[in-house]
Each structure stands twice: as C-alpha cells, then as structure tokens.
Amino acid sequence: MSILLSLIIPVFNTKPEYLTRCFLPLINNVDRRMELIVVDDGSNLETCKLLETICHKSQNRITIINQSNQGQNAARRSGINCAKGRYIGFLDSDDTLFWPDFVKVLDASEQSDADIIGFGCDTIAMNGKETGSRGFHDINPNNEAAEIRLLMLSRCAELWLQFIKASLLTAEDFFPGSSTGEDLAVTFPAIARAKSFAILQYKPYKYFSNADSTLHSLNPLRRLTVIDSFEYIIHMLGNACTDYHEEIEWQAINHILYAEPWYLLSGGLKNREYVQVLNSWVDATFPNWKGNHYLINQTHSLAFKLIVHRKYILFALLHRVKTLITR
16 A cells, blocks of 8 residues: 655654653554654653654554754654655644544545645644644635645745645755754745645644743744745745745745744843844845735734834833733
C-alpha cells in the first residue's frame, strides 16, 4: 500500500505532558495511509526514553531518527530525506491533532491531486480553553487558484496548516539559519510555486499557546534572525518577488514590525534597540510599506496599531496594566 502522508514530528526536550498529549491521538488511532517520522533533535535522556515508550504504543508506521541538536528546520530536513508519502505534513511536539477532522483531511487528500491542501486549526490557551481559530479553512475553495494563492501567501506562517505535495519540497527548502520565521521561510516559497490548491473547512490541528515554548523564550538577539528568514524568502522567490510584493511586504509588517517587537517590548522598553534594527530593515527593504493594501484594508488590534506606528511607550504602559489586571 502506497503512503499518502508523511507526518514529520521534530522533538527536542519537550515537556512530558506536552509530548504525551501530542501523541495521544496517534496512539489511540491507526491509519495505514500515513507514516510518522519522529526526529529526536538531541533531546535529553528523559525525553528520549519517554519518546521511545510512546512510539512503541502506537500501531501506526513510525520511523525514529536520532541526531545531535541542530534546530527545528534541520530536524525537518532529516525527516524530508526519508519521507515516502505523496504529501508531507508537520506536527509540533507541543501541539496535537483533532483526529476526526484529521481523518477527513486524509480522506480528501486521497482524492486530491492539488499541490497544497490547506486547512485550519483551533488555538488553545494555557488554561485549556479554545481562544479562536486560524488558518485557511475560511477561504472559498471555489476561488481561482491565483486568488487562493494570494490569500494563502498573505496569511501563511506555519508549516502545519497544510499538506504539501512531496514533489514540491526538498531538504534544501528548509532554511536552517534562523530561530524565528523558519516556518514562513519554507511555506511562502512553496505556496508561491504551487500550481493547484485544495481548501478544506476542517480544523485537524490543535495549537497550544505555551508560554515556555521556543517562540516565547528566545533571547532578543536571536529574534533578529527573523530578518534572515525574510532575506531567504526574497532570495528563493527571485523574480517572483514582483508578483507577490504586497504579500511579502504584508508578512514583513506583520512579523518584523509587529510580532517580534511585541515580544521584545512586552517586558518593558529595555529592548528598543533591537526593535530599531527590525524597523530599519523594513524601512530599507519596503520603503512604501505604509501603503500596503493589506495594512490599509484589514482591521487591526490596538496593540498592532501602537507597535506598527511605533508608539512603544504607550504600548508598554497598556500592556503592563493589562498584565496586572489579568493576574
């Protein structure tokens, strides 16, 4: 039986409760159309033992790769190198799957020949409550491919929100030199070169907002590597940068002018020098970013408006008040 999906799961010192939660649907359910490729990226002995125990409980096809710590995208590259599936999917080891929707996505993928199959996810707070959803599930699947591509490019940020045809990916697509924006550095070029899309209204992925995740714990200097991710995207796009200028510019606004400064400034103003580096790069690379049509036409939060328009003192003050109130 040919393999429909290779699901790649990088693991590095994931908390035991998170790792158990991640694999629970894959222990309780079996689907022979997929293979699991678990890449242990140099975890400690406790994580290695738990991972081995968990994997032995699952009846799904599993390959475990052990390597020295090289980073998440390097782990994904190792997974890609041994993947046998027609499609490639990804699962972070501190998230999990909603199995009924996951099976529906597999069913639809079996009938599809699209280059990319997009879907959605539910976002779960640390207290276990659902706080919303995101992804591609609300895009009209009857839109023309060109329109779907632009919509996906304007909001893509995570590798786990789509299945990508294996023929569209190589190990070299996984940029290893960044701590932030590494998912975007793979998904944006892949979506840009895809010819066909299938959009599903299912939400098979459960994303957990963990305060101790790598994304939340990076030091300020490593946050600047988001610039490396964008320079990699621009390099990979080549002449296609002109075709997708509005989308890559909007992603830079969203990630470099807003998201990374949010993390840098949420603890106060001590990291303003790093924020200035991010601002300077966007100003030089996209000098007309204030006219971006996604920026102009979308509704934005107060925090977004304050940070993007560089009202940092007011943002830091309001964020501090909000933190005190919600304690």
